[in-house]
Amino acid sequence: SSSAAAPAVGSGLGSTGSRMPSAVAWCSCPTMCCCSTAEDGVTGQSLGGDALGEVTFAVVAQTCYGDKLMLMGSVAELGAWCSEQGVFLSTTPNTFPVWTATLRLPVRPGAEFDYKLAVVRPDGAVCWEPGPNRSMSVSGDVCVLSHFGESTLTQRVFPKSLADSPCSSSMIVWEADCRSTLPGDSLCVVGSDDALGAWNPDGALRLTTDADCFPRWYGAVRLAPGNECISWKFVILRADGSVEWEHSDDRSVDPAQQDVSHSVQLCRTNFVESADALRGDSFGDSDASDDSLDLVMWCDGSDFTDHITGCHKLMFWAGARSMPKSAGRCEDAYFFGRSSLGVADGVGSMHWFKDHGVNAAAYAAEIMEISESALTGSSSSTGGETAVRRVVAALTAAERGATTFGATTAVLAELSGGAVGVANLGDSGFRLVRGAMDATAALQGAVPEKLHIVCKSEEQQHGWNWPYQLMRLPDSLGTIEVSAWDTAADCDSYKFCVYPDDLLLLFSDGLSDNLYDSEILEVIGSVIKQELAEAGGVPPLRSDTSRLPRPDRIASALALAAKRRSRDLSAWVPFCEKAHESGYKSLGGKPDDITVVVAWVVAQN
Numbered sequence: 001s002s003s004a005a006a007p008a009v010g011s012g013l014g015s016t017g018s019r020m021p022s023a024v025a026w027c028s029c030p031t032m033c034c035c036s037t038a039e040d041g042v043t044g045q046s047l048g049g050d051a052l053g054e055v056t057f058a059v060v061a062q063t064c065y066g067d068k069l070m071l072m073g074s075v076a077e078l079g080a081w082c083s084e085q086g087v088f089l090s091t092t093p094n095t096f097p098v099w100t101a102t103l104r105l106p107v108r109p110g111a112e113f114d115y116k117l118a119v120v121r122p123d124g125a126v127c128w129e130p131g132p133n134r135s136m137s138v139s140g141d142v143c144v145l146s147h148f149g150e151s152t153l154t155q156r157v158f159p160k161s162l163a164d165s166p167c168s169s170s171m172i173v174w175e176a177d178c179r180s181t182l183p184g185d186s187l188c189v190v191g192s193d194d195a196l197g198a199w200n201p202d203g204a205l206r207l208t209t210d211a212d213c214f215p216r217w218y219g220a221v222r223l224a225p226g227n228e229c230i231s232w233k234f235v236i237l238r239a240d241g242s243v244e245w246e247h248s249d250d251r252s253v254d255p256a257q258q259d260v261s262h263s264v265q266l267c268r269t270n271f272v273e274s275a276d277a278l279r280g281d282s283f284g285d286s287d288a289s290d291d292s293l294d295l296v297m298w299c300d301g302s303d304f305t306d307h308i309t310g311c312h313k314l315m316f317w318a319g320a321r322s323m324p325k326s327a328g329r330c331e332d333a334y335f336f337g338r339s340s341l342g343v344a345d346g347v348g349s350m351h352w353f354k355d356h357g358v359n360a361a362a363y364a365a366e367i368m369e370i371s372e373s374a375l376t377g378s379s380s381s382t383g384g385e386t387a388v389r390r391v392v393a394a395l396t397a398a399e400r401g402a403t404t405f406g407a408t409t410a411v412l413a414e415l416s417g418g419a420v421g422v423a424n425l426g427d428s429g430f431r432l433v434r435g436a437m438d439a440t441a442a443l444q445g446a447v448p449e450k451l452h453i454v455c456k457s458e459e460q461q462h463g464w465n466w467p468y469q470l471m472r473l474p475d476s477l478g479t480i481e482v483s484a485w486d487t488a489a490d491c492d493s494y495k496f497c498v499y500p501d502d503l504l505l506l507f508s509d510g511l512s513d514n515l516y517d518s519e520i521l522e523v524i525g526s527v528i529k530q531e532l533a534e535a536g537g538v539p540p541l542r543s544d545t546s547r548l549p550r551p552d553r554i555a556s557a558l559a560l561a562a563k564r565r566s567r568d569l570s571a572w573v574p575f576c577e578k579a580h581e582s583g584y585k586s587l588g589g590k591p592d593d594i595t596v597v598v599a600w601v602v603a604q605n
Helices: 348-356 360-376 387-401 439-443 517-534 551-566 574-581
Strands: 052-060 068-073 098-106 113-120 126-128 134-136 142-147 156-159 170-177 186-191 216-223 230-237 243-245 251-253 264-270 314-323 332-336 340-346 406-416 419-425 429-434 452-456 461-463 470-472 492-497 503-507 594-603
Touching: 052 068, 052 264, 142 170, 142 216, 156 170, 186 216, 251 264, 314 332, 314 340, 314 406, 314 551, 332 360, 332 594, 340 360, 340 503, 340 594, 348 360, 348 406, 360 387, 360 406, 360 470, 387 406, 387 419, 387 470, 387 492, 406 429, 406 503, 419 429, 429 517, 452 492, 452 517, 503 551, 517 551, 551 594
Parallel strands: 052 142, 170 264
Antiparallel strands: 052 098, 068 113, 113 126, 113 134, 142 156, 170 216, 186 230, 230 243, 230 251, 314 594, 332 340, 340 406, 406 419, 406 470, 419 492, 429 452, 429 503, 503 594
C-alpha cells in the first residue's frame, strides 16, 4: 500500500538516530530481499556476545484471515533483512490480535540493531508497517510490547525479571489511558496480590508515561504461578501525597487462564474518572459488553468485548461531505449516526443500461438506507453478536432487500463498546487516525507530525480499476455475461480498538485515488491547527466536543483537497501508481465523485 514503508536500509540516519546498514539493497519484488555484508561487517552478522537474553516480542496487530506477521531486522538472528529468513510471530484464536515470538538473542547493552514488522498476505505480498525502522538493544531477558503501524515512541521494553518472580510466572502488561493526572502525579495499579501492593497504594505498581505517549501509561508485573483470579483497580498518587481511587468496581485478572504458548497478557483499559459514568454492571457481564468504553484486551482466550467493564460510553460525533464529479450526477451515498457509519460508491458504468431501469445512484442509496436501518433497528446486546458480524449481516440484508437495479461498492462501520467492526467490499475504505488531539503536541504546534494511521482497509480488486461490487440487474439484461458476481459474503472485515479522540474516516475511492495517506494526514492536521489557533492555542481535553474541530469541517477539507487534485492534469496520484503497476499509463488526477464521512470517537457524557 502507498502508506507502508519497507525497512529504511541504505538510507543513512533514521529519525531514531540509529545507523542504518549501508550495504543492504531492497529488491522491487515484494516477497524477498537481497542483502550483502556492510563495509564494517555489522550488517547481517550475529549480535555476538557470550550471554543470551530471552526476548519476547508481543505485537498488537489487526490482520485478516490467512495473514502472517513477520519480524525482520538488521542482524542475522532476525534474517539480516532477508524475508526468507525473517521470524514469524504466532497467535491463536484465543490470543488474537496479540502476536508473540520468543527468541534467544546475545546480550549486548547499548548495541542497537534495527528491525521492522510486516504482514505477509496469503498471496505472498509483504505489507510493511509505515514509519521508520524500530531499534533496540538487548540487556537481558525482556518483553517488547508494540503496536503494528504505530509510532516507535509507543514501543515499551519490560524486564522479565520483574518482582524477582520465577521464569514460569505470568507476565501481565498494562496499557492504560488516563488524562486525570497533573505533573508529578503517578498512575498505579493496586490489587490483592503482593506484587500489586496487597491493596496498599504505597506498594502499588507504578505505570510510566512521557511527553510522546501521554495520556497512555504502561507498566508490567510478574505474578507467581498458581495464583488464582486477582482483583485490582487504578489509583492516582498525587504529588501532594493524596490518593485518588478510580470510580469503578474492582477489576480482575486470572493468570491461570494464560495460554502457555503465549507468555504475555495485555490488559488494555482506561482510568474511570467519574462516578457519574458507572453503570453498576459487574466485571465480565456480557450485557455490558456493547455499551461501555473500558476495554480490556486479554491474551487469555477471551473476545475483546467479553471483559468490558462499565465506564464512559462511547459514541461517534460525525459529519460528511459529498462532491460530484464535474460531469454527471453524484452516484455516491452515505449515512452516519451515533454508532454506525456507511459509504457506498455507485458504479458509473451502469449508466450504459439506464434504458433498462438501471440506476447506480438509486441502488447505492438503497444499500445505505437498508444498511442503516439494519444497524440501528436491532439490539447490540442480543446473543453477544459482535460489531463485525453485525456490519456483515447489515450488508447482507441490504443486498437481499434491494429492489432497485445497479452496482455499488460499500463500506460499513459500527461502534460497539470500545471496538469498531468494519465490513468493506471493493475500493471504498476507511482509515483510523490517532494522535489528533495529543495535548502536548498541540501546544507545541506539532499536530501533523503526531498524527498517524492505526488501521486501514485494503482495496478489493479483480483487476485494475475493477473493484468488488454488489450488483443487481433486471431480467432484460440476462443475456449480458458478467465475469464476476460479488456478494456481501466476499467483503473484508476488520475489528479494532478505539479511544476517545480517535478519528475514523470512511470514504469513496474519489478520496483515496487522489490523495496519499500522508496528504490526508496533512489536511487533517491543517484543520486542527487552524481550529487551535482560533481557540487561542488551547487544545481540547477529555473529548470536549464543543472544542473539537467539527467533523463536517474536516470532511469538507478532505473532499475539497481531493477535488482540486482530481482536476490537476499533471499530478501523480495513487490512481496513477495503481495504473502503472498494472501496466497502464496514467497521469493526472482522477475525476470522480468524492464522499468523506468523518467521525470523532467521543464519550457520550
